[in-house]
Amino acid sequence: MLKLKTPIEYVKGVGPARGELLQKELNIFTVQDLIQHYPFRYVDKSQFYKINQLSPDMPSVQFIGKLGEVRELGSARAKRLVAQAYDDTGRIELIWFKGIKWVKSSLKSGGQYVFFGKPSVFNGNLNVAHPEIELLSAASEKRTSVLQPIYSTTEKLSVRGLNSKGIEKLVKAALPEVAQELYENIPTNLHEQYRLMPRGAAIKSIHFPESNDYLRAASFRLKFEELFFLQMQIVQLKLNRQNSTPGYVFGKVGNQFMQFYEHHIPFELTNAQKRVVKEIRLDLKRGLQMNRLLQGDVGSGKTMVATLAMLLAIDNGFQAALMAPTEILANQHGIGIAEQLQDLPIRVELLTGATPASKRKVLHEALRSGEIDILIGTHALLEDTVQFKNLGLVVIDEQHRFGVAQRSKMWRKNELHPHVLVMSATPIPRTLAMTLYGDLDVSVIDELPPGRKPIETRHLRDSSRLKIFEFMKQQINAGRQVYVVYPLIQESENMDYKDLMDGFESITRAFPLPNYRVSIVHGKMKAADKDHEMNLFVTGQTQIMVATTVIEVGVNVPNASVMVIESAERFGLSQLHQLRGRVGRGADQSYCMLITGNKLSKEARERMDTMVRTTDGFEVAEADLKLRGPGDLMGTQQSGMVNLAIADLAKDGQIIPLAREAAINIWKNHPALEGDGLDGLRAFYQEQLKNHPNWSKIS
Ligand code: ADP
Ligand code: MG
Numbered sequence: 001m002l003k004l005k006t007p008i009e010y011v012k013g014v015g016p017a018r019g020e021l022l023q024k025e026l027n028i029f030t031v032q033d034l035i036q037h038y039p040f041r042y043v044d045k046s047q048f049y050k051i052n053q054l055s056p057d058m059p060s061v062q063f064i065g066k067l068g069e070v071r072e073l074g075s076a077r078a079k080r081l082v083a084q085a086y087d088d089t090g091r092i093e094l095i096w097f098k099g100i101k102w103v104k105s106s107l108k109s110g111g112q113y114v115f116f117g118k119p120s121v122f123n124g125n126l127n128v129a130h131p132e133i134e135l136l137s138a139a140s141e142k143r144t145s146v147l148q149p150i151y152s153t154t155e156k157l158s159v160r161g162l163n164s165k166g167i168e169k170l171v172k173a174a175l176p177e178v179a180q181e182l183y184e185n186i187p188t189n190l191h192e193q194y195r196l197m198p199r200g201a202a203i204k205s206i207h208f209p210e211s212n213d214y215l216r217a218a219s220f221r222l223k224f225e226e227l228f229f230l231q232m233q234i235v236q237l238k239l240n241r242q243n244s245t246p247g248y249v250f251g252k253v254g255n256q257f258m259q260f261y262e263h264h265i266p267f268e269l270t271n272a273q274k275r276v277v278k279e280i281r282l283d284l285k286r287g288l289q290m291n292r293l294l295q296g297d298v299g300s301g302k303t304m305v306a307t308l309a310m311l312l313a314i315d316n317g318f319q320a321a322l323m324a325p326t327e328i329l330a331n332q333h334g335i336g337i338a339e340q341l342q343d344l345p346i347r348v349e350l351l352t353g354a355t356p357a358s359k360r361k362v363l364h365e366a367l368r369s370g371e372i373d374i375l376i377g378t379h380a381l382l383e384d385t386v387q388f389k390n391l392g393l394v395v396i397d398e399q400h401r402f403g404v405a406q407r408s409k410m411w412r413k414n415e416l417h418p419h420v421l422v423m424s425a426t427p428i429p430r431t432l433a434m435t436l437y438g439d440l441d442v443s444v445i446d447e448l449p450p451g452r453k454p455i456e457t458r459h460l461r462d463s464s465r466l467k468i469f470e471f472m473k474q475q476i477n478a479g480r481q482v483y484v485v486y487p488l489i490q491e492s493e494n495m496d497y498k499d500l501m502d503g504f505e506s507i508t509r510a511f512p513l514p515n516y517r518v519s520i521v522h523g524k525m526k527a528a529d530k531d532h533e534m535n536l537f538v539t540g541q542t543q544i545m546v547a548t549t550v551i552e553v554g555v556n557v558p559n560a561s562v563m564v565i566e567s568a569e570r571f572g573l574s575q576l577h578q579l580r581g582r583v584g585r586g587a588d589q590s591y592c593m594l595i596t597g598n599k600l601s602k603e604a605r606e607r608m609d610t611m612v613r614t615t616d617g618f619e620v621a622e623a624d625l626k627l628r629g630p631g632d633l634m635g636t637q638q639s640g641m642v643n644l645a646i647a648d649l650a651k652d653g654q655i656i657p658l659a660r661e662a663a664i665n666i667w668k669n670h671p672a673l674e675g676d677g678l679d680g681l682r683a684f685y686q687e688q689l690k691n692h693p694n695w696s697k698i699s
Contacts, residue, residue, distance in 0.1 A: 002177040004032040011174050018160055025154045031174050035182075036645050037167065038206050038222075039149035042215065045116070046147060052089035054119040054126060062116040063087070064136060069109050072100065083107075085115055092119070093127035112136040147209045171207050179204075185684035186225060187677040190662055197221040206646075220655070223647040227659035229688055230435065230644075235663045237439040247289030247419055248392050253281065254315030256344055257308065264340060265304070272447035273301055279443045280309050280421065284393075290419035293399070293437050296445030297617035298425045298581025299452070305445070306395045307337055309421055314346060314373050318392025318418075322376045323410065325398050327352050327527055328534055328555055333397070334376040336556070341374075351377035351386070354527040382409045390414065396422045425581065426574050427617040429625055432649055434656050454615045455584040457592040459568075459608040468593055469510045472562060476516065476543045480561040480588060485579055487570040488523065488548035496548070497524065503566060504546045517542040549575065558586035568594035569604040573624040576611050584615075603627055625650045 002011065008028050009019025022028040028037055041059050049063045065085035073080050081096040081103055094115065096103050107113075117131035151167040162170075182200045190196065197205070197217045202225075205218035269277070276294060283290040296302045310320035322337070324330040334350035341348055349372050351363055366372045370389035375381065379402075391414045396402060399422035411417045422440070433442060460468060472482050484507060486500040504520050511518060519533040519542040536542040538557055545560075549571075563583045568576065576594070584590035594608055610623040628650075647655065666673070666681070673682040 002031050002174055004030065004035070004178050004181050006031045008034060011170055013170060013173070018157075018162060021157055021160060022162070025157050026152070031178055034167075034170060034174055035178065035203060037151060037171075038646055040152050041150045042147040042209065043116075043150060044147055044212070046211065048114075050089040051085065051087045051092050054092060054128075056119055056121045056126065058119055060116060060118040062114055063092075064112065064114055065092075067094075067107060067109055067111050067113055070104060070107055072104070083109075085113070093125055094131055095122070095127050095129045098130070107133065147212065147215060149207055149209075168207075175204060175207065183680050183683070185680045186228065187666075187681060189677065194224060194658060194662065195220075196224060199225070219646070222645075223652050223655055224659055226644055226647045227435075227652070227655055228662055229685065231656075231660045231663035232666065232685055233689070234435065234439050235660065235667055239667055241291060241439065242288060245289040245291075246287060246416055247284075248316070248318065248416055249287045250281075250284035250312050250316040250318070250392065250419075252315060253312065256315050256346060257311040259344060260311055260341065261308070264343060266340075267449065269304065270301065270445070270447045270449055272296075272445040273305055276305050276443040276445055277308050279441075280305070281312065283441065284309075284312060284419055289417045290421065291440050292421050293433075293440040293442045294421055294423045294445070295427055295433075295442060296423070296425065297427055297448065298578060299585050300425075300445040300448055302397075302423045302425070302445060303333065303336070306397070306421065306423065307340065310374055310393060310395065311346075313393040313419075316392065318390050319367070319370065319372065319388050320374050320393040320395065321381055321388070321391060321410070321413075322374065322395040322397065323381050323402070324376070324378060325402060327354060327378055328521075328530065329397065330376055330378045331531060331534075332538070332555060337374065337376060346373045347371060348374045348376065351375055351380050352527075353378060353380050354531070355380065379406065382406055386413075388413055391418045393419045393421065396420070399424050425578065425617070427621045429618065429622050429653065432625065432653070432656075434660055435649060451587050452584060453587075453589045455563075455580055455590045455592050457580065457594065457612045457615070459594045459596065459612050461598055462595060463598075465595070468564060468595070469507075471591075471593075472544070472564070473511070475562050475591075476511075479559070481537065481540065481542075481557060481559050482544045482562040482564065483560055483579075483582055484544060484546045484564045484566065486546070486548055486566045489570065497522070499566070500546070500548060507544060507546060511544060516544065518544040518546060521545065521547040523548060549579070555582055556585060557582070559588075561586070561588045561590040563590075563592045565592070565594050567596065568608065569596040569600055571607075573607050573610060573620055573627065576607065577617055577620045580611070580615070 007019065008014055008022050008030055009016050011031060011034065014022070022034075026037060028034050044059055044061050047062075049058075049061050051063055051065060054061065054063065063085075065087045068084035068086060068091075070081055070083040073082055079097075079100060081100050083094045084091045085094055112135070114134045114136055115128065115131040116133075117128035119126055119128055121127075122129070149164075149168055149171075151164045151171075153163055153167055157163070157166075179200055182203055184199050186196060186199070191198070195217075196202075197220075199221070202218040202221040205214045206222055209215035209218060280290070280292065283292060294302055294305060306322060310322065313320040322333055324333055330350065330352050334348065338348040338350075347366075349363055349366070351360070355363070363372070363375075364385060364387070367375060367386065367388050375386075375388075380386070394410045394413070396410070411420065428437075475482060484503065486496065486503055488496045488500070500520075500522060504518070508518050517536070519537045521530050521533050525533070533542075533545075534555075537545045540559060560583050563580055565571065565576065565579055571579070580592040583592065592611070594611060596604070596608065600608070606623075606627060610620060614620060649656070666678075670678055673685065
């Protein structure tokens with residue numbers, strides 16, 4: 001008799017050799033893994049569709065039609081066969097790239113056939129590639145009436161008999177034997193509320209659905225379950241922290257804060273900034289550790305909020321630290337914040353990898369003695385030698401650039417954990433935030449400072465470069481500055497550097513001295529040279545900054561009004577958005593030029609279109625999530641926490657709030673997970689925790 005925990009090799013028809021292969025190829029170690037190897041699609045031979053019902057979001061389906069003329073198009077490698085299929089509702093294109101001879105010789109124009117395949121869109125037309133085809137007369141006799149599961153498998157498994165059909169057989173054999181063990185893990189009163197199918201039935205139906213309705217219900221139930229148990233963990237973490245991680249009480253708003261607030265801020269805070277500062281203030285005086293994410297689009301003014309929070313720390317007798325992911329950014333924060341605070345009796349220091357050892361020693365001393373109030377820096381702050389007298393608040397800028405371990409290291413720099421404010425300019429959709437940062441409190445700056453004009457974004461081809469140079473000249477002659485950014489990807493590093501240097505050369509030729517000055521910054525330069533060049537640009541001594549993405553994060557030059565992005569198709573959406581955020585920081589109209597080659601993949605074109613269409617970071621993030629799926633999104637991998645068998649954070653976003661609400665209610669009403677109908681939930685939850693012990697704190 002099989003159990004869920006039984007090693008896969010003991011399933012009838014597997015054995016040691018295939019067992020090993022299943023482990024290697026599909027990560028299937030046990031019967032349980034097999035049961036959770038859900039089909040990734042289904043073949044629907046349960047009904048015939050009319051041609052006008054077909055749409056690209058359908059699985060493979062069957063329809064009946066008359067075959068039109070079969071034509072051969074293209075030549076050599078591009079050769080293909082094309083034909084139309086008709087019924088009384090419309091027509092659809094059929095296309096073959098392989099087996100052309102055979103198809104041609106065996107199909108008759110004008111014949112009635114049953115076609116079976118996946119509708120999709122190609123060149124703007126709905127079509128079905130490589131349909132299965134049978135003469136109607138032959139097909140009508142042996143119609144099946146179910147959805148047939150299709151399992152992902154690999155070449156190696158297939159040759160050993162474990163193609164989709166083979167896996168289906170294994171599941172069919174194993175499932176009834178372990179049915180007893182598939183106990184209900186969601187209390188039945190929630191079944192009604194959220195319309196959930198019972199667990200056992202759902203698992204059976206996901207493999208062998210009796211109908212499309214059953215399949216939908218099973219799929220919803222299992223996705224909900226997965227997201228629910230994920231939220232159970234996240235919510236628990238959050239509650240634990242809220243209830244039990246004590247923090248320093250920043251009870252008063254004192255002199256420094258008030259002085260600065262009333263006399264030194266060069267502008268009026270936006271309402272969003274005011275609201276967020278208030279949220280932080282309330283948080284800091286509760287006696288519990290603050291662990292807050294500050295989200296705000298590029299240019300929304302997060303730094304000012306961080307500065308005010310740091311002043312609160314100082315007013316309450318503590319030191320504060322601000323950590324940024326790059327040297328350039330740390331420098332900029334160091335200079336900017338020191339300047340803003342210069343009239344106050346506050347000592348701000350900068351510590352980065354470039355700080356010389358002699359200076360470091362002095363800094364270390366002054367930190368320990370408490371003479372330094374605010375320390376700004378890079379990863380260098382994490383080193384054990386960096387010790388504070390009394391660190392009360394840590395601000396982490398562009399937090400997704402830091403690993404979990406790095407961030408948590410800052411936690412241990414004082415007896416009680418210091419308060420933590422992590423800032424991110426990568427807006428993530430709300431539903432995803434619930435999963436990735438669900439245990440943090442979140443503040444959002446959803447408003448840009450007044451007077452900003454939306455950045456005009458254009459998508460141009462390589463061939464328009466001269467026009468772009470013309471435009472840059474106009475802008476520079478009007479007193480503005482320009483960024484030109486090149487991609488730099490590790491795998492193609494040498495080529496990329498060559499492109500960058502070639503680009504730099506042609507720009508210096510087109511923008512010659514003495515009227516124009518061009519800076520260049522890239523990763524191969526020495527830190528001191530980088531700083532020097534950057535500084536020339538920041539202070540307006542150079543008008544053009546040619547760079548790789550080192551300038552992606554944070555850099556702030558309000559006079560820059562043009563961002564030219566070379567080979568823009570090679571950047572992801574969030575990166576493009578970040579880069580674009582480097583301009584549009586002053587009162588002038590700003591521009592972003594996305595330059596690409598002529599040939600673009602569909603996905604790349606969509607990225608460009610999104611950028612041209614909107615400047616709203618949240619909208620960009622939504623589009624990004626749809627295009628790439630969440631697996632790739634920043635933070636997901638590093639946190640290593642999203643390991644889902646069936647739910648998809650991008651596509652199932654609407655289930656997440658329901659799952660979260662259910663989890664919150666459970667923890668609220670049954671903190672010990674005890675009570676009627678909770679046995680299954682408790683057992684399952686504990687099992688899950690045992691299997692994922694390293695589900696560590698984020699930030
Ligand atoms: P980000 O949120 O991207 O880190 P910054 O903090 O760098 O944005 O702010 C961008 C620019 O906007 C800076 O020059 C900053 O001084 C300015 N700024 C911030 N808040 C305001 C405000 N309320 N009014 C006008 N300008 C502001
Ligand atoms: Mg910033």
